Amino acid sequence: MRINFGYDISRPRAIDLDNNDLRKSLDIIAELPEVESCIGCGSCTASCTAGNLTQFNFRKLHTSVRRGEYKGAYEELGKCMLCGKCRLVCPRGINTRALVMLMKRKLGDF
Amino acid sequence: MARRASWQEYQKDIAADNYYYARSCIRQNFFPGSERAFLDILRNDLKINIFDDPLHSSCTGIGYHSDVVPLETIMTIVARQFSLMAEAGYENFVSSCITSFGIYNEILATWEEFPETEERTRRFLKEATGRELVKPRSIAHTSDVMFLHREAIARRAKHCLIDVATGEPLRVVEHIGCHYAKIFPKSGIGGSEFPYVLAGMIESWGGEVVDYPERRHCCGFGFRNYLVQANRGSSVANSHKKLESMSPYKPDFIVANCPGCAMFLDKWQYAIAEMDGTTYGVGGHGIPVLTYEEMAGLVLGYDPWELGMQFHQVDVEPLLNKLGVEYDPDAKFLGRDGKRIGRPKSVAVNCSEQRQIYQIKDNLVRW
Numbered sequence: 001m002r003i004n005f006g007y008d009i010s011r012p013r014a015i016d017l018d019n020n021d022l023r024k025s026l027d028i029i030a031e032l033p034e035v036e037s038c039i040g041c042g043s044c045t046a047s048c049t050a051g052n053l054t055q056f057n058f059r060k061l062h063t064s065v066r067r068g069e070y071k072g073a074y075e076e077l078g079k080c081m082l083c084g085k086c087r088l089v090c091p092r093g094i095n096t097r098a099l100v101m102l103m104k105r106k107l108g109d110f
Numbered sequence: 111m112a113r114r115a116s117w118q119e120y121q122k123d124i125a126a127d128n129y130y131y132a133r134s135c136i137r138q139n140f141f142p143g144s145e146r147a148f149l150d151i152l153r154n155d156l157k158i159n160i161f162d163d164p165l166h167s168s169c170t171g172i173g174y175h176s177d178v179v180p181l182e183t184i185m186t187i188v189a190r191q192f193s194l195m196a197e198a199g200y201e202n203f204v205s206s207c208i209t210s211f212g213i214y215n216e217i218l219a220t221w222e223e224f225p226e227t228e229e230r231t232r233r234f235l236k237e238a239t240g241r242e243l244v245k246p247r248s249i250a251h252t253s254d255v256m257f258l259h260r261e262a263i264a265r266r267a268k269h270c271l272i273d274v275a276t277g278e279p280l281r282v283v284e285h286i287g288c289h290y291a292k293i294f295p296k297s298g299i300g301g302s303e304f305p306y307v308l309a310g311m312i313e314s315w316g317g318e319v320v321d322y323p324e325r326r327h328c329c330g331f332g333f334r335n336y337l338v339q340a341n342r343g344s345s346v347a348n349s350h351k352k353l354e355s356m357s358p359y360k361p362d363f364i365v366a367n368c369p370g371c372a373m374f375l376d377k378w379q380y381a382i383a384e385m386d387g388t389t390y391g392v393g394g395h396g397i398p399v400l401t402y403e404e405m406a407g408l409v410l411g412y413d414p415w416e417l418g419m420q421f422h423q424v425d426v427e428p429l430l431n432k433l434g435v436e437y438d439p440d441a442k443f444l445g446r447d448g449k450r451i452g453r454p455k456s457v458a459v460n461c462s463e464q465r466q467i468y469q470i471k472d473n474l475v476r477w
Contacts, residue, residue: 007346
């Protein structure tokens with residue numbers, strides 16, 4: 001940057017599905033196909049013990065991962081205490097705890 | 111074919127003569143030559159009567175959209191403009207500013223929907239100025255007027271929008287201000303989705319309209335978007351998105367019908383070049399941004415410096431050369447009295463030395 005105007009060009013927050021690498025995401029869905037039945041209701045986040053104490057947002061996290069946004073996901077998943085409340089409230093019966101473990105296994109490199 | 115049918119559903123009656131002219135705050139500061147050119151083209155070239163009233167004021171739209179001017183106040187100010195028009199003996203109101211145009215339409219629609227607000231405004235106007243509110247017979251934006259007379263201008267054309275070196279039509283990006291038809295689609299030619307007001311001029315004068323993905327995206331002006339410095343990153347991001355989108359189509363210039371859009375699409379190119387080092391035109395230059403009066407003025411053979419094109423951040427000379435317009439490069443920075451007023455240093459957007467800012471004071475001393 002040559003001149004500092006006191007602001008920068010805000011980058012779009014849109015997720016670019018054309019350019020994101022979806023291979024890991026497709027791997028995760030292949031191993032746990034029930035993830036695709038998620039309706040994004042947010043019950044997992046609302047009932048999350050970790051989310052009550054931190055900014056951890058499981059709905060946002062797994063939605064981003066499914067769309068190929070992996071950066072920082074592994075570290076964020078470290079906040080999950082694996083209590084399983086989210087699994088109890090999921091209206092689609094998704095094994096969310098298994099999803100946490102699966103994502104940690106797949107995304108360690110990101 | 112479907113697109114044409116679509117815009118033709120949105121038409122409006124534009125008065126052909128006897129206009130009352132309401133100026134724009136931004137244009138008087140950044141494009142004063144354009145307003146002058148509009149009056150000259152109508153009066154001298156087209157022999158049309160237009161009244162430029164020194165009594166009218168700002169519509170206060172900038173303050174209204176920034177939440178510092180209350181609705182009742184702006185309604186009373188607009189009512190005063192209308193009563194001034196009636197006192198001058200006119201009934202066709204033309205606004206030079208897109209924001210004002212949106213304001214006038216919004217307030218007339220509000221009075222229609224909520225008659226009690228009109229009654230209240232009449233009372234305020236009477237108490238504050240002693241005037242009576244008379245509503246205009248027609249409201250048009252100045253680009254509507256230019257659109258209406260585009261064929262008459264084409265018949266008097268000295269230059270067409272054609273590259274004189276290749277004979278090919280110039281590729282023109284048209285940008286319509288959001289408040290032209292996005293608030294009230296029926297108030298614009300072609301509605302909000304397919305506004306034809308500038309495209310019609312470009313086609314009539316020999317150019318080719320560029321259709322690109324972000325054609326209808328906002329320029330990022332939007333008052334609150336830029337008034338607070340912390341928000342300007344969001345403002346410039348809008349122009350950035352448009353410029354990134356149009357650049358692959360290699361447009362020769364951009365034309366806008368909104369004061370803010372013409373200013374921001376021009377000046378954000380400077381800011382982006384300085385921040386990011388990116389320019390969007392051919393050969394490392396920025397893309398020149400014109401007002402429709404400047405475009406019409408060039409077509410009619412006006413001197414580019416009389417049109418005020420030296421006010422632009424992105425140099426227009428490459429475009430003038432393409433059009434075959436004769437101009438005196440040395441006269442670019444002459445004041446009205448013929449004295450030199452200082453020359454800005456070259457900047458990245460015009461593909462010259464970098465890390466330069468205006469040093470008019472130094473240059474004045476040197477001259």
